[in-house]
Amino acid sequence: MTDLVRILIGPIAWLAAFSAVYGLHGIACAFGWAGIDVGGLSLMRAALTAAWLASLVVLAAILAGLHTRRFGAEPGFVRSVSIMTGWVGVVATLWSLFPVVATSACQ
Template sequence: MRDVLRILLPPLIWLASFVAIYGLHGVGCVLLWPEVAMPVMSLFRWLLFLAWLAAVLAQVGLLLALRSERFRSDSPFIRWTSTAMSWVGLIATLWTLYPVAVLSPCAVG
């Protein structure tokens, strides 16, 4: 059962991060966070950027943990697969969440 968790945890973290950041984006737009000025960026941009950064760091931490002696599997196949899935989770987090965290504005309606 631990081997299944090793394989599925990276995409599950990506999924949770995806939902959380898009949800934060929606809440921020409704509560008008883009209009709250802060140094360098608005509150909205800071929160989205920090949430994205936390998601990336979680994926990197998981990748490092699954490669460590303590958490890696004894099976070479599971070790390879869990490492590959960790890379997939990290790349998916970088690729799919960067635009909403840095580029996407709220729609004016």
């Protein structure tokens, strides 16, 4: 893994998660998933929550990988920055996608 990829993987994974969850929101609205009940939740809320949690699992796995010898950088500046940007991806996913999962509505 190159150093540039190590540094950018967290924000890129957040960007992919953000795009996927908002795209799923649009699909759910277009197909009326908000009106379909699945186990006490609407299908829309269940799908968005599952996508959000899957995104967090992927970002946590990336962050864990950045701490390993196999995928992480050598100790020093690049390792520190890549771990910090990995955390940025996790926090950005928590912060920016939680409102969509918790308060989503179709107009």
